[in-house]
Amino acid sequence: MVDPVQWIEHRRGGDGELIGWMVPDGEGFVVVDLLGRERSAVVDWLTAEETLDEIGLGFLADPFELQLPDGRWLQVRIAELSPEGIRVTRDDWGATDVQDREFELPFPMPIELRPRADWPSIAE
Incomplete structure (x- = not known):
């Protein structure tokens, strides 16, 4: 996986809380949650954002x-x-x-x- 420095942060709308990253992979992105787990296959930008929004932060509790x-x-x-x-x-x-x-x-x-x-x- 790409070095976290190259990961693209995705923040929750409203309060701007970090909820994960989109990791460039070829022509798409792999979704990575706050624990560093890959949560998708290679997807487009919009799907990556929607996936992170759906995952959210609740699992951390x-x-x-x-x-x-x-x-x-x-x-x-x-x-x-x-x-x-x-x-x-x-x-x-x-x-x-x-x-x-x-x-x-x-x-x-x-x-x-x-x-x-x-x-x-x-x-x-």
């Missing part, structure tokens, strides 16, 4: 899971993200006595991070 080095999955939330990295926090429902609350991850989203599955997490 959903719970995710982070696979720990021992193979267990921990429920986390996206705290901060940019092409420089992704920071997630343990989804501990406000508990103040939990250790290892934040995790720094590379961009784009690594395979150790995924949208939360339907089974319970190991959060205590």
